[in-house]
Amino acid sequence: MFKKSFLVLSVIASTLSAFAAEIAAPKVAAIKPPEKELVIYSARKEELIKPLLDQFTAKTGIPVKMLSDDAPKLLARIESEGAQSPADVLITVDVANLTIAKDKGLFTKLNSKTLNKNVPALYRDKDGEWFGLSKRIRAVFYNKEKVKPEELSTYEDLANEKWKGSIVARSSSHPYNQSLFAHLIKVHGEEKATTWAKGFVSNLARPPQGGDSDQLRAVASGEAKLAISNSYYFGKMLTSELPEDKLVAQKVGIFFPNQKSAKGELNGVHVNISGGAVLKASKNAKNAQKLLEFLSSAEAQDLYASLNKEFPVLTTAKSDSVLASWGPFKEDKTLLGAWAPHSKQATLISDKVGWK
Amino acid sequence: MLRAAALLLAALCIAPFLVIAFAWLMRISPETAAAWQHVVQFLLTDYIIETLLLGIGVAFTAVVVGVTTAWVSSRFSFFGQSILQFAMILPLAVPAYVSAYAYGWLFEYAGPLQTLLREFTGWEKGDYYFPQFRNLGGAIIVIGFSTVPYVYLLARTAFLTQPLEWWQAASSMGSYPRHFFWRVALTAARPFIFAGGLMALMEALADIGTVSIMGVQSFGAGIYRSWFYLGEPLVAARLAVVLLVFVFFLMAVEAFNRRRQRFSAILQNTEIKKIKLSSVKNFLAFLVCLFPVLVGFIIPVLVLFRLLMYNKVFSLAMLDVNFIWQTLRLGGLSGLIVAVVALVMALAERFHPKGWLRYFTGLANVGYAIPGAVLAVGLMLLFGFLQKNLFPNSFITGTIVALLVAYVVRFVATAYHPLHSGFTRIPKEYDQASAALGKNKFVTFWRVQLPLLWLPLCVAFLVVFLDTVKELSATLILRPFDVKNLAIVAFEFASDDRHVEAAPYALTLIGLSTVAVIILFRLYDKLKVYR
Numbered sequence: 001m002f003k004k005s006f007l008v009l010s011v012i013a014s015t016l017s018a019f020a021a022e023i024a025a026p027k028v029a030a031i032k033p034p035e036k037e038l039v040i041y042s043a044r045k046e047e048l049i050k051p052l053l054d055q056f057t058a059k060t061g062i063p064v065k066m067l068s069d070d071a072p073k074l075l076a077r078i079e080s081e082g083a084q085s086p087a088d089v090l091i092t093v094d095v096a097n098l099t100i101a102k103d104k105g106l107f108t109k110l111n112s113k114t115l116n117k118n119v120p121a122l123y124r125d126k127d128g129e130w131f132g133l134s135k136r137i138r139a140v141f142y143n144k145e146k147v148k149p150e151e152l153s154t155y156e157d158l159a160n161e162k163w164k165g166s167i168v169a170r171s172s173s174h175p176y177n178q179s180l181f182a183h184l185i186k187v188h189g190e191e192k193a194t195t196w197a198k199g200f201v202s203n204l205a206r207p208p209q210g211g212d213s214d215q216l217r218a219v220a221s222g223e224a225k226l227a228i229s230n231s232y233y234f235g236k237m238l239t240s241e242l243p244e245d246k247l248v249a250q251k252v253g254i255f256f257p258n259q260k261s262a263k264g265e266l267n268g269v270h271v272n273i274s275g276g277a278v279l280k281a282s283k284n285a286k287n288a289q290k291l292l293e294f295l296s297s298a299e300a301q302d303l304y305a306s307l308n309k310e311f312p313v314l315t316t317a318k319s320d321s322v323l324a325s326w327g328p329f330k331e332d333k334t335l336l337g338a339w340a341p342h343s344k345q346a347t348l349i350s351d352k353v354g355w356k
Numbered sequence: 357m358l359r360a361a362a363l364l365l366a367a368l369c370i371a372p373f374l375v376i377a378f379a380w381l382m383r384i385s386p387e388t389a390a391a392w393q394h395v396v397q398f399l400l401t402d403y404i405i406e407t408l409l410l411g412i413g414v415a416f417t418a419v420v421v422g423v424t425t426a427w428v429s430s431r432f433s434f435f436g437q438s439i440l441q442f443a444m445i446l447p448l449a450v451p452a453y454v455s456a457y458a459y460g461w462l463f464e465y466a467g468p469l470q471t472l473l474r475e476f477t478g479w480e481k482g483d484y485y486f487p488q489f490r491n492l493g494g495a496i497i498v499i500g501f502s503t504v505p506y507v508y509l510l511a512r513t514a515f516l517t518q519p520l521e522w523w524q525a526a527s528s529m530g531s532y533p534r535h536f537f538w539r540v541a542l543t544a545a546r547p548f549i550f551a552g553g554l555m556a557l558m559e560a561l562a563d564i565g566t567v568s569i570m571g572v573q574s575f576g577a578g579i580y581r582s583w584f585y586l587g588e589p590l591v592a593a594r595l596a597v598v599l600l601v602f603v604f605f606l607m608a609v610e611a612f613n614r615r616r617q618r619f620s621a622i623l624q625n626t627e628i629k630k631i632k633l634s635s636v637k638n639f640l641a642f643l644v645c646l647f648p649v650l651v652g653f654i655i656p657v658l659v660l661f662r663l664l665m666y667n668k669v670f671s672l673a674m675l676d677v678n679f680i681w682q683t684l685r686l687g688g689l690s691g692l693i694v695a696v697v698a699l700v701m702a703l704a705e706r707f708h709p710k711g712w713l714r715y716f717t718g719l720a721n722v723g724y725a726i727p728g729a730v731l732a733v734g735l736m737l738l739f740g741f742l743q744k745n746l747f748p749n750s751f752i753t754g755t756i757v758a759l760l761v762a763y764v765v766r767f768v769a770t771a772y773h774p775l776h777s778g779f780t781r782i783p784k785e786y787d788q789a790s791a792a793l794g795k796n797k798f799v800t801f802w803r804v805q806l807p808l809l810w811l812p813l814c815v816a817f818l819v820v821f822l823d824t825v826k827e828l829s830a831t832l833i834l835r836p837f838d839v840k841n842l843a844i845v846a847f848e849f850a851s852d853d854r855h856v857e858a859a860p861y862a863l864t865l866i867g868l869s870t871v872a873v874i875i876l877f878r879l880y881d882k883l884k885v886y887r
Contacts, residue, residue, distance in 0.1 A: 039837075045852045065837050068848065072584040073833045076733050080740030080753050100587060171571070173585040209460070209490045209571050213853035221466035222481055233853065242666055242856055347586050348391075351398045356571055 038064045038287050041078065043071035043092035044274060048308055055303065056294050062287050071097035071175075078106055078279060085281035088288040091133075093274045094175040095336040096182070096343040098130040107277040110289055118296035122333060123273050123313050132273035132336070133295045134310035137231040137329075138180050139269065140255045141216055146225045147253075154258045155184065156265050158226070159199025166225035167200070168218045171208045172350035175343070176230055180270050181350065182342035186334060187266055190345065197353045208356050213237065220251040227252075230272075235309025235322050256329035268330035274310070358797065359713055362704030365697050366713075369720035369765045372734045373600060379593030391588045395578070395595070402573040403595070410495060410567070410574050411557045417500025418556035422507025423549055425645050427537060430515040433630040434641040441512075442877045444645060445505035447652025449869035451826040451843070452502045453565030454862050455652070457850065458659035459498060460569055463489035468662070495570040499560050501652040506559075507552030508648075509880055514545035550613050551773075554606060558725040561599060564829060575599045576727045583733065596730055603725040611718060657866060663859040679861065683825055683841040683868060689756075690763040691821035697764050698771035698816055699809075706779045706787075706805075707797055721769035729829035732762050736834070759834040766830060767823050771816035778812030779805070811882055818876045825869055842868070 042049055046068050053064045067074075071092045078085050078101075090106070092098060101107060107129040115124070115131050123132030140152055158167060169177060185193040205224040215227035216234060237249035258266045276295060278288040294300055301312035305320035350356075384392070428434075429441040461467050463486075470486055473479070488494070518541060526536045542549075560574075567577045575595060583592035633641050701717045723731060739752045752758045782805055790800040824831075828843050835844070842865040849858035 045848050047848065047852065047854075067835070067837055069832050070584065072587065073729070073733065076736055077753060077833060080736040080743075081751075082740060082744055084743065084751050086754065173581050175585075178585070206465075206488070207491070207571050209569075211851075211853040214464075214466075217466040218464075221471065223465035244666055344391075344586060348394055351394065356573070 036062070036284055036287065038062055038088050038284055038291060039086045040064060040066040040089045040091055040291075041074045041087045041279075042066050042068045042090075043074055043094075043097065044068065049091060051307055052295060052300050052303055055300065056291055059294070059299075060287075060290060062290070064291070072100075075101050075104065075106065078281070079104065081281070083281050085279065087279050088282040088284045089276055089291055090279055091274070091276045093136070093272075094179055095132070095273050095275065096175060096179055096340045098125070098275050098277060099337060099340040101277065102127075102129050106280055108280045108282065108285060110278060110292070112289055112293060114293040115289075115296055118293075118301075118314050120313060120315065122335065123271075123275075125277075126335075126337065130275050130277040131292055131296065132275040132313050133292075134274045134301075134304040134308065135313055135331075136176075136272045136274065136310055137256070137269050137331075138176060138228060138272065139231045139234075140257050141219055141227045141229055141234060141252050142255060143219045143222060143225050144251055144253045146222070149253060149255050152226075152255045152257065154261050154265055155180070155270065156188075156196060156261075157257075158203065158228075159196045161199070161203075163203045163226060165203065165205050167203045167227065168205050168215045168224040169200075169208055169228045170211060170215060172355040173347060176212070176272065177228070178343045178346045178350075179272050179340070180228070181346035183266065183270050183332070183334065183339040185342040185345055185349070186339035188264070190349070194349050194353065197349055197355055201353050201355045216252055217248050220248040231311075231326070232309040238322055239309070254326055256326075258332065259330050266332045266334075268332035271331045271336075273313070273336065358700070358704045359708055359711075362701045362713060363716060365700055365764075366716040366720040368761070369723055369768055370716070372731060372738055372765055373722060373726070375738050376593045376596045376730075376734055377600070379590050380597055382590065384590055388588055388590050391582070391586060392591050392594060395582060395591055399573065399578060403575050403578045406492060406572055407561065407574045407576075407599075409492060410499070410572060411560050413492075413496035414500045414503060414560040415553045415557040417496060418503045418507045419549060419553045421501070421648050422504045422552060423511050423542070423545075425504070425648060426508045426511035426515055427541070428641050428644055430512050431537075431630060432633050432641055434633045434638045436642050437645070440642070440645040440649065442874065443649045443653070444508050445873055445877055446649060446870060447502050448505045448822060448876075449866050449873045450502060450653055450656050451565075451828070451862075451865070452499050452559075452563065453569060453828070454660070454846075454866070455502060455656040456495070456498045456566040456569040457855065458656040459494065460490050461663075461855070462655075462659055463487075463494075490570050492570070492572050495563075495566055495572045497651070498566055498570070499563060500556070501648055503556035503559050504648045504652060506555040507549060510548040510552040511545055513880065514548040515541055518544055547613050551610065554610050555724075557606065558603070561603065561725045562727050564727045564729055576730075579727060579730050583730070589733075589737075592730065593734075596726065599725070600722065603722055606725075607718065607722065657863070660859045660863050660866070663856050664863065666856045679840065679842050679845055680864065680868065682839060683843070683865070686759075686831075686839060686841055687821040687825040690760060690767070690824040691817040693760055694764050694767050694771045694820040695775075695813055695816040698768050698775050699813065701768070702772060702775040702779055703801060703805075705776070717772070721772055723765040724767070724769040726766070727829065728762070728766055728827055728831075729833065731766055732830035732833050735762055735765070753834070754836055756836050756839065759831065759836070759839070762830045762834050763820070763824055763827070766827070767820045770819045770823055774812045774815040774819065775809070778809050782808050811879055815876065815879050818872055818879065822869055822872050822876070825865065825872070 040053070046066060049066070053066065056062070057064055071094065074090065074092070075097070078087055078090070081087070090101060102125060109128050111128060119131045123135070124130065140158070142149065142152060172178065172181070181193070181197065184196060188196065205218070212229040212233040215229050216237065218224050219227045231254060234249060234252065234254055237245040240246055256269045258268055261267055276292050278285055278292065282288050296314060298314060298317055301314040301317035304310045305312050305317060305323055309320065309322060311323060425444055429437060429444065462469055464470070473484070522540055523536065526540055562576060563574070564576045564580050567574045568580070575598070579592045579595045579599070582588050582595060701720065705714050705717055735758065736753055739758060743752065786804050787800055790804050795803070825841070826843060828847055831839070831841065832844060832847070842861050846858045846861035846865060849855070849861070
């Protein structure tokens with residue numbers, strides 16, 4: 001018996017000492033790093049951003065490490081870490097996250113000729129705190145057998161009674177929908193936007209569920225005629241190695257709404273961005289800026305298109321064959337920073353009209 | 357000294373909730389007030405109703421299925437029983453969110469079942485009725501069946517350890533097994549069943565993953581949404597307080613209930629002779645016990661294998677061993693630390709049973725009912741505050757310490773329960789004898805109690821290990837850079853709609869958990885002997 005308890009306790013002791021070593025280890029590493037590591041907090045999944053970071057390291061010799069989670073939680077973590085934060089760069093999707101972080105004073109102002117040249121003014125912060133790195137188009141997708149593209153016109157039209165029971169979308173709390181709705185609120189005002197949301201919700205074929213790819217699958221299977229989804233999900237399905245994904249993509253067509261819109265409507269498709277910023281707490285701001293500059297360079301922008309099927313912000317970037325096959329389209333030119341603050345309002349109205 | 361240590365640890369576990377509760381007292385901006393008003397006006401009713409329905413539904417499912425199977429497998433012998441009685445707890449190895457995803461895919465319109473149905477019959481949309489799975493009912497099924505083992509294990513232990521004399525007395529008076537079940541066995545096992553049902557309920561309250569997949573508007577979902585999508589931590593905190601009050605109420609009921617639990621230290625050596633079942637009944641018993649295993653384990657695992665087969669690119673060799681190692685390491689570390697913390701609290705209560713201490717240790721157990729993400733961010737704010745105001749040069753957030761603290765707060769209840777009941781099975785006379793011999797508390801613990809406690813300790817370790825391995829939301833946000841376990845990898849793929857790529861990691865995770873679950877069951881069986 002005595003032996004047994006001794007055994008248990010020694011196991012505990014040895015694990016605890018291993019654990020102590022664990023705490024001590026990073027500190028030792030932090031005192032004398034071989035090459036100052038750039039630390040990235042990313043709301044983009046490692047899979048999507050890693051090839052770009054690898055390229056950066058290969059080119060500059062600056063090692064990079066990253067932590068990924070949802071943007072609001074990363075922001076909470078940065079705030080909690082305060083001046084001690086090891087993070088240098090925040091990379092996130094959705095402009096609303098960037099504006100929220102900016103308002104909290106987490107970013108540092110950059111004065112980079114490269115960034116200002118590569119990123120069009122529409123897609124960066126007017127004060128130079130955050131920069132868009134890729135464009136994400138929220139398009140309408142239709143079942144090729146059931147809908148002719150001529151029947152489609154605008155986002156506004158999706159609230160039309162003729163689409164009763166035929167649209168699928170993910171949850172309203174998801175930032176992609178929040179932002180589209182915020183954009184509609186900015187353009188139409190709260191009252192009209194609420195009416196739109198009511199109509200849209202009553203046209204849903206099923207309660208909101210799943211991610212954007214799930215909406216595409218629902219359209220392909222015939223459960224719904226139309227879906228709202230970001231375009232790169234479709235692009236990735238078209239080029240997927242999984243036959244099931246390809247099958248889905250073949251049954252679905254992409255439509256860029258609001259190309260011929262009436263006055264007072266969105267004047268072109270809704271564009272959101274993924275972007276980045278250098279954090280105020282960064283002790284490595286120079287290299288952090290280098291990373292953002294690299295991500296906006298032709299080399300990286302090509303990868304955004306060819307790997308992720310997102311649209312590059314750099315106008316001179318090489319065109320990807322899949323993206324090119326969708327043809328040219330007109331973008332709504334409302335400043336991103338102008339509609340982003342309406343995100344919260346969007347959530348509140350969604351609750352009122354029962355868009356779950 | 358012991359009491360001080362226990363108090364400190366209990367305070368650590370309670371502190372995050374005090375911070376949350378503090379939110380009610382803080383002055384709020386007009387904007388936050390408007391947001392709170394909005395939540396009250398449009399959402400609160402839904403949150404309350406759906407949370408209650410979810411909780412009741414889950415507890416009901418877990419209790420009915422758990423008790424039935426525990427009774428059948430502890431009293432009768434039938435085909436496949438030896439395997440089924442342990443297979444019954446395999447659902448513990450499957451994280452509920454994985455199961456939710458698997459069922460959602462299986463039953464949805466574009467999923468394999470309905471596609472097959474349409475291809476076979478030529479029907480189209482609207483030609484047939486097929487129940488929606490992604491709703492409250494689906495969430496009840498998924499969480500309910502994943503928590504059946506809690507009730508099953510406790511009820512089974514209760515049934516197996518009921519004195520043989522009851523049975524003999526009842527049958528000598530001409531009682532049928534059916535009557536015996538309702539009048540004697542069930543009545544006597546009620547406190548145990550209640551405890552199991554309560555655990556199932558707490559699990560339902562703390563859930564975020566499953567309810568978000570199923571689109572259920574529970575408090576957990578509401579807290580998450582207010583905090584992270586509405587950007588209103590104070591609104592989230594207020595909702596959390598409402599949830600906490602409800603949990604305190606449940607815990608009070610449970611404390612009252614536990615008073616009725618009577619433990620006997622008399623060794624029960626006579627094994628109850630199981631009744632052999634004949635053909636039809638035999639098969640029925642087999643089906644009854646197979647059903648929860650099928651729903652809670654076999655079907656989700658098969659779905660994952662099906663997804664795995666879609667993946668032509670993947671080979672098992674690509675599975676990074678590092679993820680498995682990280683999973684084991686984190687689970688082991690958390691299991692050990694949480695078990696030790698729970699041991700200190702249980703020990704202090706053992707030596708000071710009448711004092712104020714037990715209220716604190718009782719309160720410290722509330723973490724189990726709070727969503728991991730909420731707890732994690734609450735802790736982060738707390739650490740941030742401490743760093744800024746009290747210890748400006750220290751750094752907790754983002755180290756493994758922060759993550760382990762979160763695990764302690766969240767899981768201490770699961771480790772505390774087996775240890776607490778482990779202690780109650782050691783007769784007080786042993787302590788008194790040791791004290792009479794002039795031995796101090798430490799020697800009493802070391803020489804007398806610990807040797808009798810090491811099985812409950814192993815159970816505590818394993819339960820926390822399992823919970824940690826499956827935990828996702830707290831791990832995700834509090835982890836240091838180099839921590840990346842199977843749950844996180846699987847989640848990163850799944851959250852990007854890449855379920856096929858997520859499948860191998862989810863399966864490996866379930867595989868690891870299954871091993872832990874099997875060991876756990878072995879230990880439980882040994883524990884019986886203690887009574």
